[in-house]
Amino acid sequence: MNARYFVRKLSTLVVTLFLTVSFNFLLFHVLPGSPVQLLARSGHYDAAAKASLTKLFGLNHGLLTQYFIYLKNMVQGDLGFSYTYRKPVTTVLGAAVGNTVLLVGTATAITVFIGIWLGVKAASRANSLTDTAITVTSLTLWSMPDFFTGMILIFAAGVWTHVLPISGIETPGLTVGWLGHLLDIAKHLILPALTLMLVNAAEFSLITRNAMVDVMVDDYMVTARAKGVAKKVIVWHHALRNALLPIVTATALYVGMVLGGAIQVETVFSWPGMGLLIYNSVEQRDYPVLEGCFLLFAIAVIATNFISDILYQVLDARVRNN
């Protein structure tokens, strides 16, 4: 049974990945607004230049052939050539991926703990003042665009007080050994990570609260209470374990959201990751880079979905033993 579930999810993963790659082709190479067509159609080129451009992008082939060439390149890890950086897209992405992972990873680790903790606190005293305070604060933070939260933090810590660096990943020209360098990066990381955390912890606390409140009124909770189990044990042990399922499901959707947030936050703080790359490639109309970033983001979300499906199986006894 377990193996069958795994194989089914794995085949869904493969099909989804294939569809995503094909969708990407459709978006960037076929649709009327697509960059390659815009380039080839613009009036700035004479016949010879147009012909060589057409050949360069493989537009002289039929659509189906173009699609197969695209797939072949994809399999070989060739994502095209950046207009602005004059380097292969994979090289450009490679330099940025690590920085985004550092930012999003740090923010996520803190987000999950704080979010769940707040959600549990709110749910364990549903409708109390604590609950209302946590819920209203979470709703307010959730209602703030990520980039605006970042701008407020820039005012608070960079313009009015100068306590923390507000731009980039390191102080240029700083020469202080590897430890000093590490500390310097950590300092630059604080504000962007805090911004992502504030918005997403709010989302997590709302999801956790609702999942917990749903569980808390179940019959076995009443039984546990009647047996005289301590409230702390009921809340943290019985309820949270059962509320974890919707939280795990939400985590899969969270990745798509946090990557959207990373685009805004990296732009505001000039953090040299994939988000800033997307912003710059939109501004420069560097479509191969934009295409590569989008593909990588989509793959990250699809992969997380797959992992969360598998985790679901491990966590839920009903699915596990079915």
Added chain:
Amino acid sequence: MNDDVLRVEGREGETAPSSNRPGVWREVWRDTMGRVGILTLLGILVTIFLGPVIFPFDGQSFGASATSILQAPTGSHWMGTTELGQDVFRQFLLGGRISLYVGVSATVIAMVLGAGLGLVSGYYAGWRDTVLMRITDFFLVLPTLPLIIVLAALFGQSILITSLVIGLTSWPQTARIIRSQVLSLRERPLVMRVRSLGAGDWRIMSRHILPNVTPLIFANLVLVLSGSILAQAALAFLGLGDPVQVSWGTMLHNAFNSGAMSSGAWWYTLTPGVGIVIMVLAFSLIGHALDRVMNPLRRGAR
């Protein structure tokens, strides 16, 4: 005959628990958060639609001299001026309309698509359901904001295209939610009975199933609306907004890129930003209250 059917429905109480009770909105009003949300929303609507009438401004009033650029709030410019010497308050009032307009149009598109697909998928079940839900799941996993950015970069930045792009990417969750409710509704005896009386698919869907999922559509609508306004703001902030129709997001884009922040022009940043937060918060509060009204257990019994 139709009246008979309706009476049967009413008498036996076979509608969904979240059926079209007239009291949903009254209960939202009774909920403190819901009431604050509704009042805030009314306040915003009055401000952005009546504001320009109540406070007449003398044209765009571009700054003639360096002193009128990035001015702090004064008696004549309540919320200061922009990097071009324009009045921030005036831009704020007009920009709110654009933000709301894009949010609402995108939401309408997403709702029609999402509810329509969910209804068809859940009602017919079978292969149509499988195909439609596979498509839905595919769009559900694609990261929304990156997709919106790509589409806006490829197809243009007018508010019409922005609305289309956001609307066309925000429907999958709605489709899923509506579908699962319709799946359970179609198995109810009422629907079987109506069908045996000779009602066609269209009639059953529009007269008997749709009214039962309407409250669910509304609860979801409020969430999608919040999301659409935030998505529009993010797009505009990233420079993909309509260059002519200045929204709150565009104002923040201009403030950020003109160096207004490093020169300490907080009024230029906070005014549009707080506008977005209050507007989205109003919808979120209403959505939270709707959720409590429709899931009574969530209110937390003890």
